[in-house]
Amino acid sequence: DQQVKQNSPSLSVQEGRISILNCDYTNSMFDYFLWYKKYPAEGPTFLISISSIKDKNEDGRFTVFLNKSAKHLSLHIVPSQPGDSAVYFCAAGAKVAGGTSYGKLTFGQGTILTVHP
Amino acid sequence: ETGVTQSPTHLIKTRGQQVTLRCSSQSGHNTVSWYQQALGQGPQFIFQYYREEENGRGNFPPRFSGLQFPNYSSELNVNALELDDSALYLCASSLRHTGELFFGEGSRLTVL
Secondary structure: OOOEEOOOOEEEEEOOOOEEEEEEEOOOOOOEEEEEEEOOOOOOEEEEEEEOOOOEEEEOOEEEEEEOOOOEEEEEEOOOOHHHOEEEEEEEEEEOOOOOOEEEEEEOOOEEEEEEO | OOOOEEEOOEEEEOOOOOEEEEEEOOOOOOEEEEEEEOOOOOOEEEEEEEOOEEEEEOOOOOOEEEEEOOOOOEEEEEOOOOHHHOEEEEEEEEOOOOOOOEEOOOEEEEEO
């Protein structure tokens, strides 16, 4: 049961253009969503997050959009740079029932982004 | 500020053996989580520790166990290793009230 899905295994984009990475989820209990970037031989690095009470969060070249009704989120990178080439993981979490703390994150399978010069 | 560090970075074991992986949390973080990442997959949650107690567990058998120490560092122990345990094991630290995890570089385990 894949609760978080990234249906595109790979994406190729020209430098300077927009990269759009997509993610779908099935569990309506998720209330917090994150994007991570991973280079080979390194651990995932946190990029940007969004709470379920928002529909957009922006940080520099990175913007995450959340459509709760469609259970879909996307990461936009504008403009794309060759250094953005990496594996991007979407992740979702939920507060532990009745508490203020977060438990596990559920990750998608990842999308390999290649930005060509 | 010191990031999350893991050791060893690579190791090779044979089926049936036991392994211990170690993790030092990022300074100030009180929660440690362990994830298994198989080739071509996203990280899968193994368990989380807070104040030296297990605070949630994923779908992994009891031969996967862990510890958290008073300084918030942590160990992952796997007994009776199987070939399918070959994976990248990621440790992540966080503050309990936030959902952002900060990962180490991982320990690459190969079981022959």
